[in-house]
Amino acid sequence: MKVVVIGSTHAGTAAIKSIIKHNKDVEVEVFDRNDNVSFLSCGIALTVQGEVKNVNDLFYSSPHELQEIGAIIHMEHEVTSVDANSKKIMVKNIKTSETYSVGYDKLIATTGSWPIIPNIPGIDDSRIVLSKNYEHAKNLIKLANDKNTRRVIVVGGGYIGTELVEAFNSNGKEVTLIDNQPSILNKYFDEKFTNNVEELFKSKGVRIRTGEFVKSFEDTGEGLAVTTDSNQYLADLVIMSVGFKPNTSLFDGKLQTTPNGALIVDDYMNTSDSNIMAAGDSVAVHYNPTGDNAYIPLATNAVRQGTLIGYNLMEPKIKYMGTQSTSGLKLYDLNMASSGLTALHAKELGIDADSITMIDNFRPEFMSSTEPILMSITWECSTERILGIQLQSKYDISQSANAASIAIQKNMTLTDLSFVDMLFQPWFDRPFNYLNLLAQAALDRINN
Known part of the structure; x- marks a missing residue:
């Protein structure tokens, strides 16, 4: 064949x-x-930030490797x-x-x-760049290290945009984030979570401009003028990251x-x-x-x-299980992860859903230290089927997002998650894991 x-x-x-x-x-x-394969674009911000030392390390395969296993490669x-x-x-x-x-x-x-490139006057300026492939990465890293790049504007407040904001901010640049949505990251997290991120950015000196639409780009001689429907900003570099x-x-x-x-x-x-x-x-x-x-x-x-x-390839053997769009993000010392629908997205889709948001420590207070976790769960009212879970903490909550993903994929209900077996050991969690407690809080709301 x-x-x-x-x-x-x-x-x-x-x-x-x-x-x-x-x-x-x-x-x-x-x-x-x-001329390359398997480039991990999610590592671009990490390279700009300095966490990854060599952009060439972001490849996990090569044309040579694929040829060695028997493929005929035409780059x-x-x-x-x-x-x-x-x-x-x-x-x-x-x-x-x-x-x-x-x-x-x-x-x-x-x-x-391919990145969406809006039809905005002046968008062809060489100081406006994308963040997707290897060539983009090399260009971004070069500009990040250029002493003449002082003012950076990121257009688009999704995962890639916010990661680049942190990267350039950590690199000592003056950074402005512009997004036409009411809040950044609102595709993945509800308002209490995104408010925390915005406050974190502001504490680091980042300007957040939400609810603004970019109307034009223009060379002023002093920089690139980025004009929105309500303001104008000067930049030495603009990164388009709108989807x-x-x-x-x-x-x-x-x-x-x-x-x-x-x-x-x-x-x-x-x-x-x-x-x-x-x-x-x-x-x-x-x-x-x-x-x-x-x-x-x-x-x-x-x-x-x-x-x-x-x-x-030859015959149907293994079904695709689908996805919950489970994803995670680390900004400075704040860890965030989500799986499934936010309450806002469920509402926009016309789903009869409810949600609850709460804070609890990940392990007992008698331990020498612990960390609070902001968490939210969204469920379908008629069935109590779990639709989405969001987590945010300085504690590493990433694997709990994976557990949440399994719960959503398996159509677990609030009752299922409330009492599903999870380990207890004071180093790691409470007698009821915080995901158990989150689901139990949702049950309390329904039953009271």
């Missing part, structure tokens, strides 16, 4: 390795327009079209401009995503997609064309809290889906 893979970042790299590992007599040929080759009827692709060698066609038995679409869109133009009119262009796949990663499979940022995921398709471009989703392609 001839398998052609388009794209080799997280989903593509995982698919290539899994296909070769789990299938015999398969020829795997890979085309990627970049700096762009797939320009797909003919699904004849099962052929057209390829352009970027270095030589040579074009040719390649046939396939199975095509793997792991074409990824991502699926990179699926190759399949326009050929495959079933969501309204934003994300490819729709079944439980076994098959698209609407039986000869084309897809994974990663180019596809919609099954979002378990709602039971619907959603666009959630996360590396965790990409590597799971890519790996499943290898198992399901």
Whole structure:
């Protein structure tokens, strides 16, 4: 069988390795327009901050490694079209401009995503940059270390934007964060959590400007003027971080997609064309809290889906479990993690849901030290099914977010989580773990 893979970042790299590992007599040929594979963009802010010393350490595979396991790798080759009827692709060698066609038995679409670039006057200025791939990373690190880069504006207050704010702030820059939403990180956390982050940023000297829309960029001679609907700011560097869109133009009119262009796949990663499979940022995921398709471009989703392609290449074997969009963030000494829906998002979707927010220490007060945890749980009123959990503390709450993810995926109720067996040892927690206590507080609200 001839398998052609388009794209080799997280989903593509995982698919290539899994296909070769789990299938015999398969020829795997890979085309990627970049000169590298498997770059971890989540490490860009860590490199700017100095936590990661060498940006080249953010690769976890290489073209050479993929060749060694048996894949045929064509870097700096762009797939320009797909003919699904004849099962052929057209390829352009970027270095030589040579074009040719390649046939396939199975095509793997792991074409990824690209940052959304709003149509704003002046956005083509060279001082306005993105944060996605290896080239972006090298450019950002160079600018971060440039003594002439003093004033940095980050547009977009999601995970990437807030991480870059901390990174440049820690690097000694004057940083302003602009977001058109009422609060930063509101896709992942409710107001009490985001308020804490905003106050933390302000205490570090970061300017937070929420509810402002960027209208234009203009060179003033003294810097780049960033004009919003209510203010104007000067910058030496602007980073656009307002979200991502699926990179699926190759399949326009050929495959079933969501309204934003994300490819729709079944439980076994098959698209609407039986000869084309897809994974990663180019596809919609099954979002378990709602039971619907959603666009959630996360590396965790990409590597799971890519790996499943290898198992399901010849026949359906292992179903994709879907996702809760479980994710975490560390800003300075504050740890944050969430899984599933926030109360605000549930309301926006018209779900009859309720939520409760509380604070409790992670372990008994008789210990030499402890830390408070701000936590919230959202549930469906009719069934008491858990829809989402949020956690915030100086204590490392990351693994509890993973436990929350399992609870949501398994459709656990408040009662289930209230009394599920968890360890007790004073070094680690209370006789009831704080997730138990959170669910019990929700039950108390319902029963009182």
